[in-house]
Amino acid sequence: MNKPYVIIHTHTSIDGNLDIMDLQAFEEASRQYQELSLDPEKQQFEIQGYLNGKTTTEDNITHYKRPELDENAAPVPEGDYVADPDAPMYYLAMDTRGELAFEENTFGYGGVPSHIVVALTERVSNAYKDFLRKKKISYIIAGKEQIDYDVMLDKFYNLFHIKRMMVGGGGTLNWSIVQNGLVDEVSVILAPIANADPDGHRFFVAKDPYSSIEETSFQLKSVQELEHDTLWIRYSVKKK
Ligand SMILES: NC(=O)c1ccc[n+]([C@@H]2O[C@H](COP(=O)([O-])OP(=O)(O)OC[C@H]3O[C@@H](n4cnc5c(N)ncnc54)[C@H](OP(=O)(O)O)[C@@H]3O)[C@@H](O)[C@H]2O)c1
Known part of the structure; x- marks a missing residue:
């Protein structure tokens, strides 16, 4: 790893x-x-990226809204989605259930635009992954029901060069x-x-x-x- x-x-x-x-x-x-x-x-x-807990992301970016999902979206390809493998900075979020209502694929904390990558679990729906893809927000699958840190960190390192x-x-x-x-x-x-x-x-x-x-x-x-x-x-x- x-x-x-x-x-x-x-x-x-x-x-x-x-x-x-x-x-x-x-x-x-x-x-x-x-x-x-x-x-x-x-x-x-x-650093090339910074990770925040789900509550911190809700407090600072998504404000406890829920995303509008297309439940009839076509199946997305299996596995991870890397929308930007070369961003100078990444905002790394964790969402085990697929609930964070991001509006765009960057966040500018400290005046530094950071591409958003969300660590999901296998239980996240096709509709939420489709929602992220339509916004060009990267995601990785790291764990079944809860986040598997080893898998998450390995993917941050290998897919996003963090x-x-x-x-x-x-x-x-x-x-x-x-x-x-x-x-x-x-x-x-x-x-x-x-x-x-x-x-x-x-x-x-x-x-x-x-x-x-x-x-x-x-x-x-x-x-x-x-x-x-x-x-x-x-x-x-x-x-x-
Ligand atoms: N002063 C500072 O520098 C600073 C920095 C950051 C945050 N804050 C403040 O801290 C507060 C939030 O802190 P917090 O401790 O309540 O929440 P947090 O650490 O931001 O988020 C914790 C939540 O993340 C989700 N999560 C998913 N997998 C996890 C895992 N493996 N380990 C830990 N959490 C996991 C859980 O939500 P689910 O169970 O719902 O999935 C968990 O309750 C906010 O008020 C924020 O503004 C201050």
Whole structure:
């Protein structure tokens, strides 16, 4: 199996909350987070794509709409659909059931146009695959009922030439990919803010059936002070 080098890169408050806060320090941390990962001049990771969890994609792109599907569409060819094998950047999404209502085949987070690739499972309908093809949105089949990370990462590497990949969150995806032992680096942009919301979205979240609560240690690789009292902390995951 081939696999990209995987970097979880997330900006968080001191209390481990990922949610947007109406504070100048949040804006500054968010800006630096984007620059380090995606700004062509300032980026530090050399990534070719970034993966987000389904909820994050719904929050930021598809807004919980459901796609209009042609249930009578002709059968699409079996297997994966590669609409653009040479994009400079990819937005990588996960959708086990075929529900994300994308409107176009690129997303411009951080001002960088990124071609959308959706990791699906075998249970996704012909009608949803037809919907993606009509929009020239790439997809891969990775797993029967749930996403098989090994298959997904191998296809990202081989079909889209993604040698280095960022995981952009949220916490559910972050923790499940850590627990699957696939993370090479955890990059934390720590903003000097907090709101102590007990229901806030956290940096790591265990969620059945994707992951479980488990004590885990990390090894410090570097720590750097950025602008506006923001810290950039890089860890590797300690092997058990
Ligand atoms: N500050 C930041 O840098 C930052 C970055 C990203 C996100 N966020 C915020 O974080 C929040 C969302 O985080 P979240 O933890 O609720 O959701 P998430 O990680 O974005 O998505 C998790 C969902 O993805 C689907 N999924 C499918 N296969 C999975 C697998 N193998 N492992 C994990 N998930 C899988 C599941 O939905 P189904 O079971 O329905 O299929 C799961 O509930 C949003 O509010 C977002 O704005 C903040």
